[in-house]
Amino acid sequence: MSLSPIPQTSPHASYQTYKEEIDRAIALFLERGRYILSDETVAFEEEFATYLGAVYGIGVGSGTDALTLALRACGIGAGAEVITVSHTAIATVAAIELADAVPVLVDIDPHTFTIDPAQIEQAITDRTRVIVPVHLYGHPADMDAVMAIAKRHHLCVIEDCAQAHGTEYKGRKVGSFGAAAAFSFYPTKNLGALGDAGMIVCSDPEIAVTARMLRQYGWDANRISQVAGANSRIDELQSAILRVKLRHLDEENAKRRELAKCYTAGLQQTTLRLPVEMTWATHCYHQYVVRVSHRADLQAHLTENAIGTAVHYPVPAHLQPAYRGRLKTAVSLLHTEQAAHEVLSLPLFPALTHTEADYVIEQLALWSATQRQPN
Numbered sequence: 001m002s003l004s005p006i007p008q009t010s011p012h013a014s015y016q017t018y019k020e021e022i023d024r025a026i027a028l029f030l031e032r033g034r035y036i037l038s039d040e041t042v043a044f045e046e047e048f049a050t051y052l053g054a055v056y057g058i059g060v061g062s063g064t065d066a067l068t069l070a071l072r073a074c075g076i077g078a079g080a081e082v083i084t085v086s087h088t089a090i091a092t093v094a095a096i097e098l099a100d101a102v103p104v105l106v107d108i109d110p111h112t113f114t115i116d117p118a119q120i121e122q123a124i125t126d127r128t129r130v131i132v133p134v135h136l137y138g139h140p141a142d143m144d145a146v147m148a149i150a151k152r153h154h155l156c157v158i159e160d161c162a163q164a165h166g167t168e169y170k171g172r173k174v175g176s177f178g179a180a181a182a183f184s185f186y187p188t189k190n191l192g193a194l195g196d197a198g199m200i201v202c203s204d205p206e207i208a209v210t211a212r213m214l215r216q217y218g219w220d221a222n223r224i225s226q227v228a229g230a231n232s233r234i235d236e237l238q239s240a241i242l243r244v245k246l247r248h249l250d251e252e253n254a255k256r257r258e259l260a261k262c263y264t265a266g267l268q269q270t271t272l273r274l275p276v277e278m279t280w281a282t283h284c285y286h287q288y289v290v291r292v293s294h295r296a297d298l299q300a301h302l303t304e305n306a307i308g309t310a311v312h313y314p315v316p317a318h319l320q321p322a323y324r325g326r327l328k329t330a331v332s333l334l335h336t337e338q339a340a341h342e343v344l345s346l347p348l349f350p351a352l353t354h355t356e357a358d359y360v361i362e363q364l365a366l367w368s369a370t371q372r373q374p375n
């Protein structure tokens with residue numbers, strides 16, 4: 001069988017799928033000539049918040065900004081400690097520091113790759129203000145447990161939903177549990193723009209008003225700065241494109257789930273450890289992440305056979321040069337460090353065909369068979 005190379009992800013394929021609708025939206029945008037915070041943005045903010053079961057959406061420049069400004073809108077600032085994980089996109093930790101707050105990193109649950117609720121309480125001090133669960137790879141964090149701890153200690157919860165557009169916890173979409181949630185629309189995310197974009201989602205009118213001010217110089221309705229703000233507005237053009245793609249999000253997530261099911265069925269006999277979906281979870285499969293002990297070898301085999309893979313993430317936040325030795329961490333980040341050595345993200349995007357997925361499975365099975373032979 002001869003196939004074209006299979007990328008790990010393909011935002012361009014997603015554009016091709018909806019090309020006509022997206023091109024039409026762009027043409028309309030060009031005709032209208034309104035470039036910043038206009039009708040498309042207002043509509044997209046409302047549609048996305050409604051999709052999630054929340055009230056307010058505040059479009060911003062990126063997922064990182066969404067998290068930073070959500071923290072600030074919740075009154076989190078200098079010296080406040082924010083408990084989160086080290087096994088995440090570096091943006092999670094960067095955003096906390098950009099809000100002048102102090103990240104405190106705890107370990108993950110090795111099955112779901114999300115914050116281990118059992119590790120949170122030991123990390124709480126009298127300066128702790130927030131817990132930031134990350135719904136990593138599209139699997140939700142254990143929100144009942146996280147919310148119960150937050151309630152007991154009067155902490156705020158801000159969800160990092162950058163990889164979880166449409167993910168559900170016990171039938172309810174993530175992004176509606178905490179005081180606020182941060183979404184990224186980076187091109188490869190399940191809902192991806194054709195450039196940078198992000199959104200803060202919340203249901204508290206005060207947080208919404210503050211977040212709206214913070215994204216634009218701290219301006220009030222008279223364009224007078226009431227707080228020290230930023231310039232982090234979502235592009236009107238990206239809002240127009242994202243409105244088109246939001247209409248197809250459920251359908252695209254269903255395709256991801258279908259492909260994940262193929263992988264899980266096809267890879268049962270291999271030596272790979274496959275991702276789990278807890279009974280309380282509806283995974284949106286932003287990534288399909290396997291665990292393997294000879295990762296570099298497997299990656300090389302797949303590369304030779306024209307299959308793209310990625311490692312999310314090879315170095316935990318607390319071990320990256322910018323942060324090493326100066327971040328507050330739990331005593332042990334054992335599961336975090338082990339995951340960093342073993343995780344491998346297989347090709348997964350809605351336009352991936354079943355024929356391609358079968359070829360990936362076949363190549364994984366071939367490699368796996370060589371692993372079983374005694375050396």
Ligand SMILES: *Cc1c(COP(=O)(O)O)cnc(C)c1O
Pocket residue numbers: 062063064065088089091092134160162163184185186196197198
């Ligand atoms: C992508 C991502 C972010 C940052 O989003 P940007 O839009 O790239 O700033 C934050 N957290 C997680 C978990 C992400 O995957």
